[in-house]
Amino acid sequence: MRIGELSLKELRDSIKKGEIRCIDVIEDYKKRIEKFDKELKAFITIDWERAYQRAKALDEEKSKEGLIFGCPIAIKDNILTKGIRTTAGSKILENYIPPYSATVVEKIEREGGIIIGKTNLDEFAMGSSTENSAFFPTLNPWDTKRVPGGSSGGSAVAVASFMSPASLGSDTGGSVRQPASFCGVVGLKPTYGRVSRYGLIAFASSLDQIGPMARNVEDVSTMLSIISGYDQKDSTSFKSPVPPYHEKLNEKIGSFKFGVVKDDELEGIDEEIFNAYKGTLDLMEKIGGKKVYIELPHLKYSIYVYYILATSEASSNLARYDGIRYGFRLEKESLLSLYQDSRSKGFGKEVKRRILLGTFSLSAGYYRAFYGKASIVRQLIKNDFEKAFKEVDFIVLPTTPELPFHLGEKSEDPIKMYLSDLFTIPPNLAMLPAISIPVSLGKGNLPIGMQIIGNLFDETNLLKVANLLEKNICFLYNELTRRYL
């Protein structure tokens, strides 16, 4: 038995039965992280002492209760962990040690999880390649000349290269699903409001949602069961019971309908991705689905709407980094230059670009044409989906329009980079849950992911169908197992 290969459930059960101790698990993961993270750079901060202490304490517990008892979990570095440095990938928070933990972190610890480390991301989750991290880029374990996607690149790489069995990312426009697709793992963005955002460093508050990543649908379901639920500390979290998603996975799904858009809506995507998409649609039919063509007339505007709304919200959310209360501060003669210089030296290029665009969209003369109009079009996109979901149970789209690209390939062209989120953005705008699962390997052994979108708060069926699909796909993971396990 190789510890690194075990799923969350297998790990927990082995620990419960006394076959392995939590400390052995941490020891095993530490070996791999020390060996491979020098190159891949998935983690920004790892507190081994804390992880060991926690493992020891868990080993002393008699009852060993908890859905993920003894399982290491990697956390994206924009999710607060009490006592462990949390940087958001930014110089402005380089030395920030949070005085409290995010609700999701508390929930993970309550179920016996061990926080193994904080993973790299594009600064403030703004990016699609993890190259915008103020510290270093993370590399794709399938091909280290390529990006792992982003912004939750570190969380995806940690899981793909067996440095953690599961992880948390955050998804504002695809930041969980796109890196999951690029790294060949499963990533879920839950319905907006399903998971508390308390303790998630805000980027665009009406779109942000924390989501789990793992190497299989079952582990992602277990993680969702743990982190979901209403939280008094997040007034946008939803008051409805949380079904045990992981227990419902194998319940019969019966016949279902899935929606697809006409092929010309997918014009311009990589041919290999298109073929994998077609293959997935065939498979969906094979497992009992009926294909239905749907109309999403405003879909093509999603990306513009997103870049106006997300940057507007970001420009407001990031106003709190003023060099006064916490974070990076440049001592200056005057208060004004203290603000200006702390922010200007503390934020990276992409963050500044987005603050400027957001400020512009919200400014008096342009508000109606930009923020105002984008808000209305967002509503139209939501309406399109609402209408579609009256006819179908799921919608299938590729996760990304292309295979993982080379480091530096898009750094000089922000619009090219933004287009990487073309298919992942619409569910965020419409608040819908969406999952990316790996379906095949393209040229150069690069993974391809497909996206299934579910109806609002219908994660149960979304995960069920993803699980069924996964069981019918032979995704070749051998290359990574050979290299990293």
Add this chain to the structure above:
Amino acid sequence: MLELEEEEKEYLEKEMEKIIDWVSKLEELDIEGEEVVFLTNTPLRDDEPEQTLKRKDILPSQNYDGIFFIVPKVVEK
């Protein structure tokens, strides 16, 4: 509030122009008569005192003198 360096200004100006031009694609869409439905049903909790974070735990040790945040002098004599 951001203070940009000269060379930063130059490329950001160009890039911003391109990006704004790109998102202006929305102009072609007629939205006459359409409205935004804002989320308004955010729940309120009961107004009962409870223990949250302690003041001393959340205040920083730097740039804070126990009562006030310390900033450069803003009032001239």
